[in-house]
Amino acid sequence: MRLTMRLPPDFAFQTAVCSHGFFVLAPNRWDPTRQALQTVVALDDVQAVVVDVRASRDGAKLNVVADSARAETADASRAAIRHAVRRMLRLDEDLSPFHRMCRRVPGHRAAARCRFGRLLRGASLFEDIVKVICTCNVTWRQTVRMVANLVDTFGVPCAGEPGQRGFPTPQRLAGISAAELRRRCSLGYRGDYIAELADRVAGGELNLDVLADATRPTDTLARELRQIRGVGDYAAAHLCMLLGRYERLAVDTEMVRFVEQRTGRRPSPAALRRMYNHWHPYEFLAYWWELWTGYTDRHGPSHEWTVAGVGRRITQ
DNA sequence: TTCCAGGGGTAGA
């Protein structure tokens, strides 16, 4: 099955895929030689499909190739794949106001030139929440392993492709005990949080569509995200970013270290907010550009260092 | 063996 998707004029494919660590988290994979994003999209709770995404030569559209889609439900499969790709690459977002701000700041002009800002996310908000929980208080390498374990063990299978699975849906994880998630996926105490989240979403108690509603205030969204067990200030801010709200800084050890290295002083969360408040409402993107471009300058393209992880070890 | 990682929950003040 082949699809084409028209791209917005300020879109850059590699920048969108490789500017955030999610491109190395299962079921995603980046092929630097072919400049292709390979992923697995769950069509429902029981069947997934391998998807290969590349930009056209002129950069005007995406060419999407999907294997194994069921012929009898081709229209539904097509819609599910389009929806997933559109969400992952944020094709509906308009970042031109952020790029206008960048053009006025010498250190950020390159961000506008390379159309930085569409940071890759998951095919669903459930996937994003689980992945963010898996980043908390572990090395990035462990995050990569935990997510791979979740997908390999409980992911949505592909017909005819036994080694390929899509990210597990809430329904697939619901009813699996926290102890089993811990044991089979090395999630540690995060297994409790993920088991509870899956049960609440699958049971209808927690409606993630409400959280994804772009018309609601960011403060309300952040407060509701904090109600999810396992989601604190850092995770809520990061999830706000993944939902297209960039005004909250996700303060973690990485950000504190980054600013401490530049200023020589350990910043408080309030000081960090003051440093970036002139970028409102794009505080997170301004910070992320500085962090990411700094790593890329020192260590080369992100696909060469992202699996091993950003942070202390690579910067030493 | 000890420390710590892209923190979070809970209790107590």
Add this chain to the structure above:
DNA sequence: TCTACCCATGGA
């Protein structure tokens, strides 16, 4: 609102 303590896991 702040602090102290605990929470699994695995690499250095």
